[in-house]
Amino acid sequence: MGEPFVSRGFFGRRRQPEQAGRIPPGQYLVDDWPVLSAGPTPRIRLDQWRFTIEGLVRQPVSWSWEEFLKLPSKTYVVDISCVTKWTKLDMKWQGVSVDTLLQAVALDSRAAFITASSYGGYTTNLAIPDLVNDQAFIAYQEGEKPLTPEHGGPARLVVPHLYFWKSAKWIQGFRLEEREQLGFWETLGYHRRGDPWKEERYSGD
Amino acid sequence: MDEQDGDRNRELMLDGNAAGGMLYDVFSAEMTGAPTECASCGRRGEIGSLLAFTQAPGLVLRCPSCENAMVRIVRAGDVTYLDARGAVYLRIAR
Numbered sequence: 001m002g003e004p005f006v007s008r009g010f011f012g013r014r015r016q017p018e019q020a021g022r023i024p025p026g027q028y029l030v031d032d033w034p035v036l037s038a039g040p041t042p043r044i045r046l047d048q049w050r051f052t053i054e055g056l057v058r059q060p061v062s063w064s065w066e067e068f069l070k071l072p073s074k075t076y077v078v079d080i081s082c083v084t085k086w087t088k089l090d091m092k093w094q095g096v097s098v099d100t101l102l103q104a105v106a107l108d109s110r111a112a113f114i115t116a117s118s119y120g121g122y123t124t125n126l127a128i129p130d131l132v133n134d135q136a137f138i139a140y141q142e143g144e145k146p147l148t149p150e151h152g153g154p155a156r157l158v159v160p161h162l163y164f165w166k167s168a169k170w171i172q173g174f175r176l177e178e179r180e181q182l183g184f185w186e187t188l189g190y191h192r193r194g195d196p197w198k199e200e201r202y203s204g205d
Numbered sequence: 206m207d208e209q210d211g212d213r214n215r216e217l218m219l220d221g222n223a224a225g226g227m228l229y230d231v232f233s234a235e236m237t238g239a240p241t242e243c244a245s246c247g248r249r250g251e252i253g254s255l256l257a258f259t260q261a262p263g264l265v266l267r268c269p270s271c272e273n274a275m276v277r278i279v280r281a282g283d284v285t286y287l288d289a290r291g292a293v294y295l296r297i298a299r
Contacts, residue, residue, distance in 0.1 A: 038258050038265045040272055083262050121274075165262055185262050188288055189281030202281035 019089060022079055024196035027087040033151065034086055038184065041149045042120040042170050049154055051138065053101060055115075055176035056108035062173075065154065069140070071096045076137055078160035080167075081196040093158055095139035098131045101174075111176040115183065116157050119170040124183035125192060126159065126166060135161060138171060163194035163201070221255035224264055228252065231278060231285055234297045242293040245273035252276075252295075 023029055046065045054060040063071070073096050081087045114131060117123045130136070136159040140147055147153035152169025159166045165185050175181075186192050191200040199205060221237055228236035237253035248270040255275060258265040263279035268291070275291035289295055 034260070036260050036262070038261045038263070038277075039267060039274065040256075185279070188263060188277055188279040189284065189286040190262060190279065205282075 022089060023087050024081050025199055027081050027085050027196065030086040030088050033088060033091075034082070034084070035150050036082065036084060036164075037150075037169075038122065039120055042118075043149065044119050044154060044170065046154060050173075051101075051155070051171065052173035053105050053176070054173065056111040056178060057176055058106035058108070061104045068096065068138075068155070071100055073140075074137070076139070076158070076160075078158070080158075080160060080164055082164040083190070083194065083196075083201050087196075092143055093137070093139040094141035095137040095155075095158065097134050098136040098138070098157075099134055101138065102132065105176075107176060110178040113177045113180040115175040115177055115181045116166075116168045117172050117175065118168045119172050122168055122170070122184050123181075124166050124168050125180050125186055126162075127180070127193070130159060130162060130193070135159065161195070163191075163196055165190065166194055219257040219259060220253060221251070221257050221266055222253040223259055224257045224266060225253070227264055227278060231287060232295075232297050234299075236295070236297070239296045239298065241275065241295055243268040243271060243273055243275055244291050244293050246271040 019029065049065045050062050051068055052060060052062040073094055076093045076095065077090055079087060079089045080091050112128060114126050114128060115123055116126060136157065138155050139158045140155045142151060147156060155171055157168045157171045180192060182192065189202050191203055191205055194200050225237040237251065239252050240249060241252055242249045246268060248268055252266065254269060256267040256269050258267065263277055265274055266276040267274055273291050275289065277288040279286045
């Protein structure tokens with residue numbers, strides 16, 4: 001990580017050493033925000049959008065868009081790393097902490113994993129400890145603007161400390177599971193957890 | 206959401222011919238002209254006519270009629286994963 005990847009001229013002199021320590025191994029820094037996708041962008045009408053928590057819970061809970069926007073939200077400024085090797089620093093989001101959402105349900109004691117599922121059929125698996133303690137949130141704004149459909153709008157999961165494929169776009173709900181159900185990429189050789197600092201790219205890494 | 210929003214995702218979508226090189230590496234055969242059938246809706250057509258998503262952690266080929274994921278390929282380090290559950294068959298020429 002010795003070489004800076006971008007020249008920021010006069011503006012970057014003090015920031016570069018600080019940035020270097022924030023870029024996980026094997027990653028390079030980007031200023032833009034690449035669009036990656038495994039399928040067409042689903043178009044979700046806000047009056048039909050719902051976010052649902054089900055599975056190993058005493059009672060499933062579901063929010064409409066209007067109800068979701070009334071939940072307490074926070075501003076998060078986080079660094080994002082994609083398994084395709086780009087890292088983008090200081091992304092500013094507005095969203096609802098997963099803690100807030102899970103507080104609305106009574107978890108069965110067997111619940112250990114969550115399958116996050118999306119409009120369009122995408123899924124990804126996460127262990128509950130990776131989603132709680134304000135480590136993860138459902139974002140509906142990036143920067144100061146509503147999240148665009150190509151980046152997962154109206155709302156996406158964001159789990160900044162894991163590779164970005166875990167941050168499911170077009171989020172539709174969580175299913176609480178006793179056993180880990182591998183998701184869209186995890187069934188095809190990607191790592192079940194995906195920590196960029198450990199370079200957990202593929203199963204076996 | 207606003208239907209008029211720009212969709213770079215759709216702009217990045219290619220046809221199956223864009224996947225020809227990767228398919229050749231996997232099957233050691235020219236695949237884009239090979240027939241296949243969608244396991245979801247039954248559409249028949251050449252692999253080259255499928256929707257290809259290449260700007261992703263792997264390659265995804267989808268049916269242009271129902272958008273079912275027919276073939277998914279990931280190069281995971283020194284191994285390759287193939288999932289073709291979404292296709293009734295793939296025909297590989299000798």
